[in-house]
Every structure is written in structure tokens, then in C-alpha cells.
Amino acid sequence: MTDAQIIKMLTKGQNDLKWFDLHLNELINEYNEKFIAFQEDNVIEFDSDLNKLMKKLENKNIDTSNLIIKFVSKIKFIL
Amino acid sequence: MNDRIPLQIIEGRLVLLALVECRHLRVRKQLVEFVIDTGSPESYIGQRDSTKLQIPVKDKKNEGIVAFGGSQYKKIILPPFNFYLLKQDKQKNDYISLKVNLRALKTSKISEQKIQAADALPSILGLNFLREQKLSLHVVLTEDMAYLQIED
Numbered sequence: 650m651t652d653a654q655i656i657k658m659l660t661k662g663q664n665d666l667k668w669f670d671l672h673l674n675e676l677i678n679e680y681n682e683k684f685i686a687f688q689e690d691n692v693i694e695f696d697s698d699l700n701k702l703m704k705k706l707e708n709k710n711i712d713t714s715n716l717i718i719k720f721v722s723k724i725k726f727i728l
Numbered sequence: 729m730n731d732r733i734p735l736q737i738i739e740g741r742l743v744l745l746a747l748v749e750c751r752h753l754r755v756r757k758q759l760v761e762f763v764i765d766t767g768s769p770e771s772y773i774g775q776r777d778s779t780k781l782q783i784p785v786k787d788k789k790n791e792g793i794v795a796f797g798g799s800q801y802k803k804i805i806l807p808p809f810n811f812y813l814l815k816q817d818k819q820k821n822d823y824i825s826l827k828v829n830l831r832a833l834k835t836s837k838i839s840e841q842k843i844q845a846a847d848a849l850p851s852i853l854g855l856n857f858l859r860e861q862k863l864s865l866h867v868v869l870t871e872d873m874a875y876l877q878i879e880d
Contacts, residue, residue: 666743666745670738682844698840727798728797
């Protein structure tokens with residue numbers, strides 16, 4: 650992977666996280682208690698079970714290396 | 729001026745997005761979001777990210793038990809990872825690479841609800857990350873600003 654590709658992946662990833670944070674309330678309303686995989690302002694796939702989500706992504710031949718996967722919930726957790 | 733690594737504030741938490749790889753585990757470069765957790769002495773790859781990265785944790789040696797997010801997990805020893813992180817540079821985009829020690833967390837629970845709870849938890853970078861990488865943490869929430877600074 651070239652330097653430019655590394656920088657591109659990281660920059661896109663940061664933009665994806667920014668989008669997620671801006672749309673958090675809408676995402677919680679639509680996908681409460683689900684794992685979502687998102688990229689470039691879109692939710693690509695979702696499921697309440699992480700392994701089933703990974704399987705769906707595999708079946709769609711989606712490269713997960715530059716995807717962000719997060720769990721959305723109305724309940725905030727404390728680490 | 730020392731190099732800075734920008735952090736993002738996502739869901740009210742300080743987050744570092746890294747491109748991680750580990751040739752020993754056959755993990756090619758993948759994006760992983762880490763929460764900077766100053767309440768943790770150590771750094772961990774959470775179960776969700778272990779699944780995404782396809783890190784084999786089943787038969788790996790464990791280092792004991794750790795309590796995290798209200799539950800208990802086995803601490804699995806992993807080889808070091810290469811991290812690629814964006815640097816804060818107004819003139820051009822640049823990155824830095826670091827060698828980082830992480831442990832994987834694995835739940836021993838079998839109920840769907842407990843496994844989902846384990847999968848929901850994020851990967852975290854604790855104080856050992858800051859110490860080992862000689863980084864200082866800077867946070868000014870009133871300006872929505874947070875970054876790590878590389879100390880000499």
C-alpha cells in the first residue's frame with residue numbers, strides 16, 4: 650500500500666466517523682441495538698448479531714478493511 | 729513544534745482512528761477506531777474488532793482476567809501491531825507509524841445477550857499506550873479540540 654493510499658484510507662475513515670457522530674440520533678432511531686457497517690455517508694449493512702453482519706458483508710464481497718462497524722443503542726455504556 | 733496526532737470526539741469520547749496491521753497474525757491494513765481511555769492502565773482490541781480483523785483468539789494463551797464494561801474477559805496475548813496514524817499538518821497530509829502492544833479481550837459468556845454486550849464494547853488505548861509511545865494528551869473540549877503530541 651502506498652503512502653497516498655494510507656492517507657486516503659485514514660482521511661476517509663475520519664470523515665465516516667464525523668458523519669456517524671453528526672447523524673447519531675437518526676441512526677439510533679433506525680438501528681437501535683444493532684451493529685451497523687457504514688462508509689461514505691451510507692449504512693452498508695446491519696444486524697443485531699455481529700457474526701451475521703460479517704457474513705452478510707462477506708456474501709456481498711465487501712472489503713471490510715476500510716469499513717467502520719459500530720453498535721448503536723439508546724443505552725449509553727460506561728467503560 | 730512537536731508533531732501532533734489529531735483525535736476526534738465521537739459519541740462524547742476521545743477517539744483515535746488507526747490503520748492497523750500485524751503480519752504475524754496475517755492482519756492486513758484495516759481501520760480500527762480506538763477510544764482513548766485514561767481510566768485503563770492497558771490497551772485492548774475489543775471482541776468486535778478481533779472479529780472484524782479475524783484475529784484467532786480461541787486457542788491463544790491468556791494472561792488472566794480483566795473487568796471491562798461491567799463484565800469479565802480473558803486477556804489474550806498478541807504480537808505487536810503496526811499502527812498508521814494521520815499527523816496534524818496544515819500544509820500536507822502525512823502519517824506516522826508506531827509499533828503498539830495490544831491484548832485481545834475475549835468473553836467466556838455464551839448467552840446471546842452477553843455476547844452482544846461484549847461485541848458492543850470498543851477497542852481502547854490506555855495509559856500504557858501514551859507512556860510507551862512517549863505521547864502527551866491534550867484536550868480542550870470547549871474548542872472541540874483534542875490531540876496527542878509526540879514528546880522528544
